[in-house]
Amino acid sequence: MSTHEPGGVGAGAEHGEEFRGTEQDVAEATPEKDLPGGGVEEPVVVDVADVHPELADPEVVAEKVASDREVHAAVGEPLLRMEDVTVQFGGLTAVDGVTFDIRRGEILGLIGPNGAGKTTCFNAMTGVYRPTSGSVVFDGEPVGRKKRFQITQMGIARTFQNIRLFNEMTALENVVVGTDARHRTSVPGAVFRTPRHRREEREGIDRAMALLEFVGVGGRATDKARNLSYGDQRRLEIARALATEPKLLCLDEPAAGFNPAEKEALMDLIRQIRDDGYTVLLIEHDMKLVRGVTDRIVVLEFGKVIAQGTPDAVTSDPAVIAAYLGVPDDATA
Numbered sequence: 001m002s003t004h005e006p007g008g009v010g011a012g013a014e015h016g017e018e019f020r021g022t023e024q025d026v027a028e029a030t031p032e033k034d035l036p037g038g039g040v041e042e043p044v045v046v047d048v049a050d051v052h053p054e055l056a057d058p059e060v061v062a063e064k065v066a067s068d069r070e071v072h073a074a075v076g077e078p079l080l081r082m083e084d085v086t087v088q089f090g091g092l093t094a095v096d097g098v099t100f101d102i103r104r105g106e107i108l109g110l111i112g113p114n115g116a117g118k119t120t121c122f123n124a125m126t127g128v129y130r131p132t133s134g135s136v137v138f139d140g141e142p143v144g145r146k147k148r149f150q151i152t153q154m155g156i157a158r159t160f161q162n163i164r165l166f167n168e169m170t171a172l173e174n175v176v177v178g179t180d181a182r183h184r185t186s187v188p189g190a191v192f193r194t195p196r197h198r199r200e201e202r203e204g205i206d207r208a209m210a211l212l213e214f215v216g217v218g219g220r221a222t223d224k225a226r227n228l229s230y231g232d233q234r235r236l237e238i239a240r241a242l243a244t245e246p247k248l249l250c251l252d253e254p255a256a257g258f259n260p261a262e263k264e265a266l267m268d269l270i271r272q273i274r275d276d277g278y279t280v281l282l283i284e285h286d287m288k289l290v291r292g293v294t295d296r297i298v299v300l301e302f303g304k305v306i307a308q309g310t311p312d313a314v315t316s317d318p319a320v321i322a323a324y325l326g327v328p329d330d331a332t333a
C-alpha cells in the first residue's frame with residue numbers, strides 16, 4: 001500500500017508524525033509504533049464471563065454486535081457506487097475512470113499489482129482524497145464534499161494496512177472510542193453527565209466488550225493495546241471499526257504478516273462479520289484468502305478496472321493472469 005496522504009488531520013500519520021486526533025478521527029487512531037516492542041508487560045488475561053457474565057453466551061454477543069442501522073439498499077443492490085472515478089496526483093493518474101459497485105451484503109475483493117490504485121480507491125471512498133472527476137455514491141447519498149467524520153457517520157469504516165491504535169489505551173478503551181462516533185448526547189450533556197449520556201456510555205462499554213469478544217480478544221480487554229500480539233492488534237482494529245456501526249467495513253490488507261492459521265481464522269471472522277449484516281470491502285494480496293472469502297472481485301491495473309466478477313471467473317481471466325496472477329505471491333505481498 002502506498003503511504004501517501006494529502007493534507008488535513010491524519011495526513012502524515014502514515015509517515016509516523018504526531019497524531020493530532022479530533023472527533024473526526026474517532027474511527028481512526030494514532031500511528032505510533034507499528035508493533036509491540038520491547039519492555040512488554042506481563043499479559044493479563046481476563047475471563048470476560050467474570051466481568052460481563054451475559055457475554056459468555058454467544059447469542060448475546062451476536063445480538064450486541066449485529067448491525068441494526070437503517071440501510072436503504074436491499075441485499076444484492078449497490079450500497080456504494082464508484083462512477084467513472086479518476087484521481088490524479090499532479091501528472092500521475094492513480095485511478096483512471098473506475099466504475100464498480102459494492103453490493104449490500106457481499107464481501108468484495110479489490111486486487112491488483114502494487115501501485116494499481118487500490119488504496120487510492122479506498123481513500124476516495126473514505127474521504128481522504130476527493131476524486132478529480134467522477135462520483136462516489138454511498139447508500140444513495142453522494143460522498144462528494146463530506147468530511148471524514150461525516151463519512152464515518154454515513155456508515156463507512158476502515159482499517160489501515162499499518163496498524164493505528166491508541167497504544168497507551170486499553171483494548172476496551174480503543175473500542176469505546178469507536179462507539180463514541182454514534183453517541184447522540186450534546187457536549188453540555190457530556191459535561192454535565194446527563195442520564196442519557198451515562199446510558200450511552202454504559203451501552204458503549206457493553207457494545208465494546210461484545211465486539212472484543214466477537215473478534216476474539218475479549219480476554220485482553222484491560223491490556224494496553226501496545227501489549228497485544230500483532231494478530232490481536234489487527235483484530236482490535238477491526239473491533240474498533242465495527243464500533244462505529246458501519247454499513248460498509250473496508251479492510252486494507254488485514255492479513256499482512258499473518259501465518260496460514262491466522263489467515264484461516266481471519267477468513268472465518270470476515271465471513272462472520274458479513275453474516276452479521278455488514279458489507280465488506282477487502283484489499284488483499286493473498287489470493288488464497290481473497291478467493292476463499294470473497295463473493296466478487298474487482299481487479300485494477302494501472303488505475304483501471306481490467307476485470308470484475310466471481311472469484312472463479314476473475315482468476316481464470318487471461319488479462320488478470322497476465323497482469324497479476326502470473327506474479328508469485330511472495331513477489332506481490
Ligand SMILES: Nc1ncnc2c1ncn2[C@@H]1O[C@H](COP(=O)(O)OP(=O)(O)OP(=O)(O)O)[C@@H](O)[C@H]1O
Pocket residue numbers: 001002003004005006089092093094112113114115116117118119120121
Ligand atoms: N498522494 C499521492 N501523491 C502522489 N502519488 C500517489 C499518491 N498516492 C498514491 N500515489 C501513486 O498512485 C499510484 C497508485 O497508488 P496506490 O497506493 O493507490 O496503489 P495500490 O494498488 O494500493 O498499491 P499497493 O498494493 O502497493 O498498496 C502509485 O503510483 C502511487 O505511487
